[in-house]
Amino acid sequence: MPRFDNQTVLVTGGTGGQGASHVRAFHAEGANVVIGDIDAERGAALAAELGTRAHFIRLDVTDESSWCAAVLAAESAFGALNVLVNNAGVQNPPAPIEKTDQATWSRILDINLTGTFLGIKVAAPALRRAGGGAIVNIASTMSLGGTAHYAPYVASKWAVRGLTRTAALELGRDNIRVNTIHPGVIATSFIHEPAVGATVAIADFYSPEPFAIPRLGEPTDVSRLLLFLTSSDASFITGSEYVIDGGLLLGPALQTEAA
Template identity: 75%
Template sequence: MGRFDHRTVFVTGGTGGQGASHIRAYHAEGADVVIADIAEDRGRALAAELGDRALYVRLDVTDESSWNAAVQAAEEHFGPLSVLVNNAGVQNPAAPIETTDRRVWDRVLGINLTGVFLGIKAAAPSLRRNGGGVVVNIASTSGVGGTAMYAPYVASKWAVRGLTKTAALELGRDHIRVNAIHPGVIATPFITEPAADSDAPIADFYSAEPFAIPRLGEPSDITRALLFLTSDDASFATGSEFVIDGGLLLGPALKHETV
């Protein structure tokens, strides 16, 4: 038996590097998976690959009516939600605050923050109908410290932290846990390919050499933590923040000879 047998797991940004990793892992653990994304071709292809326990739904996370329709479709197909993973996110092109276009700010905050807010709002009644469940918001280490040239992204992820804690307080008595994961630099196209209108990918701004664990993360590093956090093994964890960054936030590791 899998840890998520007979549970419905809804993942936004479900066709991306991290999202598809999460979807495949939940499916392998027995879950009915809902692949929520605007990328219809990739979403339908992933659902076809996985088979009967997978459903693609088109979702614009900035649109409340789109959220309501997606959750309704998931319930009609599989029943009430057990898990919501707010994974969808975008990055802004690297630019100082003074030259950041207001439209970029609005887009990033709309997807990364408003999308999470609308997701919790739309999913909470379904999770209650299930008798409880788990929400995990995928934030970022940029929501723990500052990152020059990425003000919209940083601001959005800092705000997700507060939203996570507020939702945990509001929903805890309904047996709904709400937590956040802060990934570090993960080797996905989000990091390794240029953001829109940008000449350089985020990976160009980082070297993993100073990390305590000197490599970029893999999507599976986040997926494994997510599976634990949404399982019954983490039943006492809510309002918490889990940093998975290979030691990025610790500061540079000292070079030394192994004795």
């Protein structure tokens, strides 16, 4: 039997490279999927592609009323909400701190951090009504160290780690587990295309050649981990952080000839 039969999953940023992969993965495992995104055209198209058990709702993660509407839509369409994936996120154009304007700083934190905070705040009562569930916040390997020229993004994702741990403590007795996934360089438009206001993409700064596993990650790599963390197989895991980066953070894998 599929792992998510009779369960409802809300994925934010659900039309993006990773988001759409997560939506498809949950749907393939029997879940009802609610696709939350600001891109109505792509969201409606993905819901139509999946057909039954898929519903699109326009969701601005920075707006609490938009969150309330999304959670209500999930419960109205499918009866309950069991899983929340806080996947929506944006990148800042690379710039040193001294040349980063406050509007950019605020926009990145509003979406990446406040959006995650509001998701937990609004979805928690619905998960409690369902008898428990799981929340996974998608962070980044940039939340485990410093990265020059990406201060807003790094700060937002570091903060998501602390928010996740706090939520895990607050919600654990309600049978709601909260964890983070920290993807490395995943082959999506997020890293292959420049951020708004930028002329270079993140992929321009990374080559997978030194990685222990010398390739870029695929969205499905993250989706498979996400399915595990939100399933009953992970029922004793909360407040934990899962890095999926092909060994990026290990340092370079030096190639030497055998003696």
